[in-house]
Amino acid sequence: MVGRFERNKDLLQEVVESTAAHVGRIATIITGAVVDVTREIGDLISDGVEMREAAKKAQLDDRHAVHNESRLDELADRYADDDPDDEAPDTDDKDAHSRR
Numbered sequence: 678m679v680g681r682f683e684r685n686k687d688l689l690q691e692v693v694e695s696t697a698a699h700v701g702r703i704a705t706i707i708t709g710a711v712v713d714v715t716r717e718i719g720d721l722i723s724d725g726v727e728m729r730e731a732a733k734k735a736q737l738d739d740r741h742a743v744h745n746e747s748r749l750d751e752l753a754d755r756y757a758d759d760d761p762d763d764e765a766p767d768t769d770d771k772d773a774h775s776r777r
Contacts, residue, residue, distance in 0.1 A: 679687075
């Protein structure tokens with residue numbers, strides 16, 4: 678028969694081993710969670726940087742589009758008066774009637 682001391686020793690040994698195994702599994706869970714959370718935070722920051730860069734690019738594109746549009750309007754206004762199709766025929770030209 679096993680004595681009282683040996684039974685208590687075996688019980689204590691089981692408790693310590695079980696506790697160590699559970700603590701180890703909990704530590705593994707926590708370690709995995711820390712890795713996952715860190716990865717998600719990194720992805721979130723990367724997304725934020727990409728969105729910021731895209732917003733800056735869009736803003737520059739808008740500025741260029743507005744500049745180009747105003748430049749086109751400016752050129753259109755400048756050359757609108759030079760269009761030969763818009764000129765009225767000269768009615769005072771007597772030679773124009775005689776050439777017909």
